Amino acid sequence: xxxxxxxxxxxxxxxxxxxxxxxxxxxxxxxxxxxxxxxxxxxxxxxxxxxxxxxxxxxxxxxxxxxxxxxxxxxxxxxxxxxxxxxxxxxxxxxxxxxxxxxxxxxxxxxxxxxxxxxxxxxxxxxxxxxxxxxxxxxxxxxxxxxxxx
Amino acid sequence: xxxxxxxxxxxxxxxxxxxxxxxxxxxxxxxxxxxxxxxxxxxxxxxxxxxxxxxxxxxxxxxxxxxxxxxxxxxxxxxxxxxxxxxxxxxxxxxxxxxxxxxxxxxxxxxxxxxxxxxxxxxxxxxxxxxxxxxxxxxxxxxxxxxxxxxxxxxxxxxxxxxxxxxxxxxxxxxxxxxxxxxxxxxxxx
Numbered sequence: 001x002x003x004x005x006x007x008x009x010x011x012x013x014x015x016x017x018x019x020x021x022x023x024x025x026x027x028x029x030x031x032x033x034x035x036x037x038x039x040x041x042x043x044x045x046x047x048x049x050x051x052x053x054x055x056x057x058x059x060x061x062x063x064x065x066x067x068x069x070x071x072x073x074x075x076x077x078x079x080x081x082x083x084x085x086x087x088x089x090x091x092x093x094x095x096x097x098x099x100x101x102x103x104x105x106x107x108x109x110x111x112x113x114x115x116x117x118x119x120x121x122x123x124x125x126x127x128x129x130x131x132x133x134x135x136x137x138x139x140x141x142x143x144x145x146x147x148x149x150x
Numbered sequence: 151x152x153x154x155x156x157x158x159x160x161x162x163x164x165x166x167x168x169x170x171x172x173x174x175x176x177x178x179x180x181x182x183x184x185x186x187x188x189x190x191x192x193x194x195x196x197x198x199x200x201x202x203x204x205x206x207x208x209x210x211x212x213x214x215x216x217x218x219x220x221x222x223x224x225x226x227x228x229x230x231x232x233x234x235x236x237x238x239x240x241x242x243x244x245x246x247x248x249x250x251x252x253x254x255x256x257x258x259x260x261x262x263x264x265x266x267x268x269x270x271x272x273x274x275x276x277x278x279x280x281x282x283x284x285x286x287x288x289x290x291x292x293x294x295x296x297x298x299x300x301x302x303x304x305x306x307x308x309x310x311x312x313x314x315x316x317x318x319x320x321x322x323x324x325x326x327x328x329x330x331x332x333x334x335x336x337x338x339x340x
Contacts, residue, residue: 048299090297092185
């Protein structure tokens with residue numbers, strides 16, 4: 001038990017340390033709120049060159065440039081949405097990890113819901129049918145046995 | 151009969167899934183539509199690479215069909231496409247370079263302009279010079295506004311200064327004939 005607590009504490013400290021290290025880069029605002037927003041944005045913006053990394057994780061030149069741009073924009077007083085829009089204007093929806101809802105992407109949300117409905121409907125239907133069928137069959141069998149015995 | 155159709159439903163769904171996933175095998179995840187298509191060139195004021203005193207802005211593209219090629223001497227694929235670009239230029243295409251350097255980090259700045267010019271001249275003497283002139287994207291701001299992800303990339307810009315095509319990767323005869331030539335030819339014919 002003690003060991004478990006110890007491990008947990010160490011893990012938590014580790015997380016905290018990495019957070020501190022991350023902000024200790026060359027980008028800091030002197031405003032905790034903006035620092036947090038910067039961290040959040042660089043985690044949600046996707047590196048256009050290195051497909052499956054966010055710009056916070058990537059050391060590609062383009063990611064560094066984008067980070068610097070985010071920093072610049074935030075310092076100029078842009079808010080979260082303005083920074084995202086700025087990036088989307090240049091790099092497309094691709095650059096932001098949260099996909100927009102449009103006729104093409106709506107299926108990402110609709111399909112799972114549809115699937116659940118179809119599955120529930122299927123279960124309900126098969127449940128209803130099965131007992132009746134089995135009962136008839138059993139009745140017939142029972143009847144046959146009865147008749148044979150007579 | 152009813153049972154058969156019931157069994158066909160999952161089979162149909164399965165086939166649909168197979169087709170969807172199968173075509174996914176051939177889609178290129180790196181290819182996504184540039185959001186700047188059909189939009190005018192972003193505004194900029196940047197110096198000529200070889201003559202730093204001289205500056206260009208977005209109006210420099212008006213009146214001509216231009217291929218704007220993003221490149222650098224440090225970029226290996228760019229070196230590979232240089233001879234073919236030179237060939238295109240020999241055929242009369244107007245090619246402008248958008249040059250950026252990796253070593254000039256706006257935060258540190260280590261390389262002098264003279265040094266960059268020397269490297270560029272050496273490279274172009276060696277492999278051919280397709281460029282009418284080179285715009286020096288000192289801090290890579292124009293590249294960012296253009297949605298450049300790396301080098302080489304090439305933009306096709308029409309006479310009105312609008313971006314008509316954005317190609318990521320090198321230009322070779324196959325890419326030119328398949329992707330650029332149809333649009334380029336109709337633009338020039340106008």
